Amino acid sequence: MEERARRIVETAVELAEEGGFEAVRLRDVASHAGVALGTLYRRFRSKEDLLIAAFELETADLERRVAQRPPRGDDASERVRAFFGMATRGLIRRPNLARALLKAHAAGDPQLAKRTAAFHERLHDMVIAALRGARRVEAVPSEAERLLARALTRVWFSLLLGWAGGLHGQSTVIDEMGDCAELLVLGALSKDRSQRAP
Amino acid sequence: MEERARRIVETAVELAEEGGFEAVRLRDVASHAGVALGTLYRRFRSKEDLLIAAFELETADLERRVAQRPPRGDDASERVRAFFGMATRGLIRRPNLARALLKAHAAGDPQLAKRTAAFHERLHDMVIAALRGARRVEAVPSEAERLLARALTRVWFSLLLGWAGGLHGQSTVIDEMGDCAELLVLGALSKDRSQRAP
DNA sequence: GCCCGTATTGAAACACGTTTCACTGGGGAA
DNA sequence: TTCCCCAGTGAAACGTGTTTCAATACGGGC
Numbered sequence: 001m002e003e004r005a006r007r008i009v010e011t012a013v014e015l016a017e018e019g020g021f022e023a024v025r026l027r028d029v030a031s032h033a034g035v036a037l038g039t040l041y042r043r044f045r046s047k048e049d050l051l052i053a054a055f056e057l058e059t060a061d062l063e064r065r066v067a068q069r070p071p072r073g074d075d076a077s078e079r080v081r082a083f084f085g086m087a088t089r090g091l092i093r094r095p096n097l098a099r100a101l102l103k104a105h106a107a108g109d110p111q112l113a114k115r116t117a118a119f120h121e122r123l124h125d126m127v128i129a130a131l132r133g134a135r136r137v138e139a140v141p142s143e144a145e146r147l148l149a150r151a152l153t154r155v156w157f158s159l160l161l162g163w164a165g166g167l168h169g170q171s172t173v174i175d176e177m178g179d180c181a182e183l184l185v186l187g188a189l190s191k192d193r194s195q196r197a198p
Numbered sequence: 199m200e201e202r203a204r205r206i207v208e209t210a211v212e213l214a215e216e217g218g219f220e221a222v223r224l225r226d227v228a229s230h231a232g233v234a235l236g237t238l239y240r241r242f243r244s245k246e247d248l249l250i251a252a253f254e255l256e257t258a259d260l261e262r263r264v265a266q267r268p269p270r271g272d273d274a275s276e277r278v279r280a281f282f283g284m285a286t287r288g289l290i291r292r293p294n295l296a297r298a299l300l301k302a303h304a305a306g307d308p309q310l311a312k313r314t315a316a317f318h319e320r321l322h323d324m325v326i327a328a329l330r331g332a333r334r335v336e337a338v339p340s341e342a343e344r345l346l347a348r349a350l351t352r353v354w355f356s357l358l359l360g361w362a363g364g365l366h367g368q369s370t371v372i373d374e375m376g377d378c379a380e381l382l383v384l385g386a387l388s389k390d391r392s393q394r395a396p
Numbered sequence: 397g398c399c400c401g402t403a404t405t406g407a408a409a410c411a412c413g414t415t416t417c418a419c420t421g422g423g424g425a426a
Numbered sequence: 427t428t429c430c431c432c433a434g435t436g437a438a439a440c441g442t443g444t445t446t447c448a449a450t451a452c453g454g455g456c
Contacts (some may be wrong), residue, residue, distance in 0.1 A: 041414075
């Protein structure tokens with residue numbers, strides 16, 4: 001990302017940290033970043049676009065943290081639980097920012113579908129690495145792994161949205177994510193077994 | 199709901215069917231429903247509030263359909279799959295409306311948390327009935343059933359949001375929901391077995 | 397029939413995302 | 427150096443969600 005664009009995104013992150021989604025007033029973002037409103041709109045299609053870009057920065061951060069300290073555990077479900085625990089705490093550490101990013105993500109502008117899909121891919125890779133207990137995904141994932149990763153991230157997003165909407169607290173997100181990880185991993189094992197020996 | 203409020207919601211539904219979320223301009227809703235803008239705002243806190251009310255109407259519709267034709271299948275996962283198939287098709291039958299309702303739901307205004315929670319409860323009840331193969335939920339649900347129902351509806355919402363955001367089509371929603379239902383139900387069975395005989 | 401409190405109305409105003417446009421300044425091509 | 431192109435600028439305008447407010451209509455109690 002080019003310098004000017006990065007400054008814009010960083011400004012948006014600062015404002016979001018302070019006051020959440022509504023505090024990211026694009027006029028303010030532009031003036032704090034020292035650019036004109038038109039320049040902001042040349043780089044970003046919309047407010048959502050801008051916040052999705054911010055979400056991508058945060059995800060890169062998560063990737064770094066995961067690379068430095070890969071989620072550990074004796075079995076796949078524990079490692080997955082550890083991974084989502086890291087991810088959840090990392091996000092919720094700055095609640096206003098998290099809510100803003102989630103809101104932009106959940107709005108689901110079809111114009112940003114490609115970016116959103118790429119975003120999910122990055123999460124899936126981290127989940128699959130955690131499932132395998134590997135530092136990085138080397139072998140191409142099996143269909144079962146992909147399904148599992150999609151299911152897990154879907155549950156996670158719903159939980160985060162529930163948190164953002166005030167339906168429950170951070171601990172619910174982490175606890176319930178752990179329970180679901182256990183169910184899904186058990187289910188995948190069980191299915192695998194029944195398919196090998198039908 | 200009182201007559202005036204119902205007329206407002208129905209008008210919103212009509213506009214949403216035609217042109218989605220943006221087509222629900224509150225000035226238009228008010229004038230088409232024959233009330234002043236202020237009256238609309240006396241009944242509904244916001245555009246989201248209005249569309250959540252519309253979502254509740256649609257859910258009541260789903261409840262009626264499920265009561266008339268309970269999801270059938272030889273095991274729990276097939277019945278759950280059948281239920282979400284019904285629900286998905288019922289919603290996506292009117293894509294513009296569905297996207298509008300989902301967008302309002304996903305915005306997750308904390309002021310509407312209570313309503314949203316009640317909404318989820320209704321879904322969970324239907325899911326648990328499907329799990330049991332019962333017409334209605336008679337016995338109080340076990341914790342395992344609740345967990346399963348929450349996990350399933352969470353996956354479903356994420357899938358719907360993905361559909362609404364153009365990430366994938368209706369068939370992906372239905373197919374992947376089926377796959378996840380299988381995994382989760384298998385996982386729950388497997389966990390149950392290991393807990394009974396550890 | 398009269399009075400009062402409350403719901404409703406109509407219209408205006410405000411906030412903010414988004415668009416538009418004429419103007420400027422700087423960097424590369426000739 | 428001169429010219430051209432175009433990203434950047436500043437300001438205004440627009441649309442729509444939301445708020446406000448004075449004026450009005452209505453329905454129940456006296």
